[in-house]
Amino acid sequence: MGDRPSVSVAIVGSGGAGTLTAGSLLLEAAAEAGWQGLLTRTVGPQIRGGEAAALVRLATHTVECQPDQFDLLIGIDWLNAHRFGAEIEVGPQSFVISDPRGGDLPPNVAAAGARIVEMPFKNMAKAIPEGRANMIALGLACRLLGLGVDVVSTLIEKRLADKGQAAIGASLAGIKAGYDAASNLDFGLRLAAPKSKSTRRWLISGNEAAALGAVRGGVRFAAAYPITPATEILEWLAPNLSKMGGVLLQAEDELAAINMIIGASFGGTPALTATSGPGLALMIEALGLATAAEIPVVVIDVMRGGPSTGIPTKSEQADLNIAIYGFHGDAPHLVLAPQSVGDCLFTTQWATYLAEAQQTPSIVLSDQFIGQTRAAIARPADVAFIGQRLKVTNIADAYNRYALVANSISPMAIPGTRGGQYTADGLTHTEQGTPTSSASDHQIQLSKRCDKIENFNYGDHWATIEGAGDFAVITWGSLTGAVREAISRAAQDGVEASLLAPRLLSPTQPKRFAAALAGKKRILIVEQSHSAQFHRYLRAHYDLPDNVQVLNRPGPLPIRAGEIHRAIMEWRS
């Protein structure tokens, strides 16, 4: 068998066994050596003693989703692995390396027909002073995939520099033991040589990319209330906002966090918070205030399984309804969704720019999958979207904060500006900002706030549109990568399908959508929500052809490219 363009490895163990460390080092070593790839973490709710798996997919080309089945599954132990169920699928072509002392294989693994090889990780680790089984697993994976031990050794020396020579020595010995133990295993899992290393590449998670995008878009204030799986955004911003002359403030709850950023933005500073579904629910009232008082803010919702506490550590696309429709009253605002780890940067930067330009809140719907996945990717292109709010500086006569102007975006007076004093208000107000309960003032200001975002020119960034033909797959957010891969497999089978993935979910873009669907006769909609929220959203706002099928499922089980591929093939036949 020739070398493979893409290989996937899952490393499974109890929480605290170091599977995520091993996976992370594997990805980083491969990335240093020139490959692309991604690492998705899947963990239980426990901090220690639960279950953890590192899912690593490496390739010679860009990959944006996990595989249908893992080529290699390494079980340091299987103590809680049954909790993953079908999340880590293996098949007859897969290889499983298992410690016979690590407990019974999960039933789905045992029944998969994969080739199973025993490897006494625990005993091998014991033979090394301070040795750890995860390093042995890492050495094993490197050998099987054709990664030189030197790359990973250099990395270990760098990563563990502050832990001392003993820790480095133990890790290197573990890696060597695993590497040697794999010498007589030939699974044909060697990766093909990476393509040119000349392009600049990054190793970054979606949450980090979103945070960087926010700062590039101009955010200089953040308020933070920790929540899984959004916390890394806030943790990245804390030191980096400070370097930018900004500040992050830890709030007492999400109600405070959203109001803090509204206060900062009222003072003229572009501001952001990041949360997940439960936090977004708490923020909704104040987001209505930001809409009414026309104060730009950015809220990143890294979606997880819901409702209520749901499945905090795992992905779902089920906050679409609350993000678009959750506000009370008629409150037009922006909702955007990034489509890959790298796109978290662009979409968040654009969301910041749009919020500032339109003086309105924007919600970025990321999710646990792209938020916490770490990927080796080509450096995202620089874009010119930097938040520029229309402000007044010289006020000679009376100032009307909510003046009716041509594009409905009224110049904003920032505190400190002489003559611009006004009271920002959640009460229905006049052009001057004075509270009113008159029907005409209400109508006028509702229309103004609607018009300013409806009439804005969003350009081509509103959606990803690829391919041709009369068959289209429509999806959104983090599923875009899996759909793209499915479409490319269908093309290999001679079936043409196009991709439509709106990045801008609100306001809707009926003309652009209709143009994108011109000539399409059949539609497949793919989304990760139990009630098919995205399908209902499309039905509510857009005209669809008669032939529509929906592939939807709640989290946490990912919708895999293979399933989408099958759905495309069946729908065509």
Add this chain to the structure above:
Amino acid sequence: MSIVDMRVAGKPGDYKSNIKPIWCPGCGDYHVLMSFTRAFAELGLPPEQIVVVSGIGCSSRIPAYTNCYGFHGVHGRSLAVAAGLKLSRPDLTVVVASGDGDGYSIGGNHFLHACRRNIDMTYVVMDNRVYGMTKGQPSPTTEPDFDTALSPGGTGLRPFHPLVIALASGANFIARCFSGEPNETASVLVEAIKHPGFSFVEILSPCVTFRPDEVEWKSRVHPAPVAPTNDPGKAARRIMTDDGFNIGILYRGDRKPYQPAIGQPSVDPAELEKEFEL
């Protein structure tokens, strides 16, 4: 920029807007507004450098009646708005206005954390021991036997003690005023605004419509018999044991306000991506 640098000659009227208050005739809040404008004039601050932030309720309507920048937000969250504003704009003078329902009930958690955080701002709570805007329900400071439609026969609950809570939570300046004494109140507000850190001023402000009995407060209030202390232990004993009508500055702490450095970047923005480069 310090307060002194920006002094402008001003009269109280310069800090008043032309919007007619919605308050009932005789409401204590009219006098609070008068105290605000007198204090601002006394401080000589340019009106555009002051922001009055509020939540929801009768007292929270006050920002628009001043000629300062104002923020009339959602119910109970004024301290959070003010925290974000002041940290990102330390040059501004931030005064937060609230009532006993907005500040102690729906906004209670933010009150604790604002005291603890000790950001340089002044928090004024106009306490009339009733929800006025929703027509007469008991608030956290209402007496246990106050009979209302929502609490027939009274709540039977002990009132909340805001000054003690402020002290325990770390407020750096604590005072009690009576709306019927606008000059004295204005002087306390001047001190509160000048004092570094989180200053908490409770203003007893009668609701003539739903608590006509509170008109009697004018005969019950009296100046605090002893000078303010910076000893929280002493202050706690005084506040815990007084009759609730001691007027004046009760505590002046010396905790350092919370204000992280902001302003100029220390690195080029392009540097931030370096950690991600392979």
